[in-house]
Amino acid sequence: MTVSALPTAPALSISDFVSHWQGHRALTRRVIAAFPEEALFTFSVGGMRPFGVQATEIHLLSAMTVQAMDTGQWPEPDWAAGPATQAELLREWDALDERLSQVGAGTDPAFFSALHTLPWGNMPGWVATIYAVDNEIHHRAQGYVYLRALGVEPPAFYER
């Protein structure tokens, strides 16, 4: 790599980013599975949404993002059409894992620096993509509080 290339030198390469996300997805799957089935879509703290509803939103946003990495297109999902049971959520989670494994590392490098049009605005691909991961970490952490409040020990955060 020449000195002139340094300003765009990677902090995270594409394969780093994909394995970063895969590690978080594995952890989030363990958090979904840790919920008592009857609490997943009903229990909440402070008037917030139940974790099952948050996890369904994470899933739909993630599926939208993987689709964009593959095709460059960001069609808005039907937010009301996601999985509605723990088993269905885990099944769709695994299917999306499979798709991310297939297409993630082959994402066009230009995807990350190019400007994209999303339903909620224009932004560089890296901003849109890492937002999906940030949103997952954010809502999953709220699931940690719910689990603690339910008396369930959550999975270790540092294990991916």
Next chain:
Amino acid sequence: MTVSALPTAPALSISDFVSHWQGHRALTRRVIAAFPEEALFTFSVGGMRPFGVQATEIHLLSAMTVQAMDTGQWPEPDWAAGPATQAELLREWDALDERLSQVGAGTDPAFFSALHTLPWGNMPGWVATIYAVDNEIHHRAQGYVYLRALGVEPPAFYER
């Protein structure tokens, strides 16, 4: 960029990563400031630590990480020696923002791919560095639940 460079093509460049973290730091600062002073180091849900204690840990880990980006060294902080009031926490937060602005973009590109020795194990620089951001998002989200439980509207997650 030649085709042979593609396997290490950036998902996030160094300057992308720094601005990503700065955006999260600005949001976390707003969350710290949103807490009623008397609740910051005392209120909790589900037997978890108060948000002030979590935010102090975020600060110490972030300071350790910025120091490593600057020097390549990861000396473990004294976890008991962090700021202990809201005002002190915000002051130290601002000072670290200043340091990150000064040194972040100049981080040696080799830092991110090289293997580093941290007090809790050996890992590539990008893993160690983004862990600090993930840890911040994770604990800040727990602060969101505390704020909701306290009847305080938290700052918008998507604003950075």
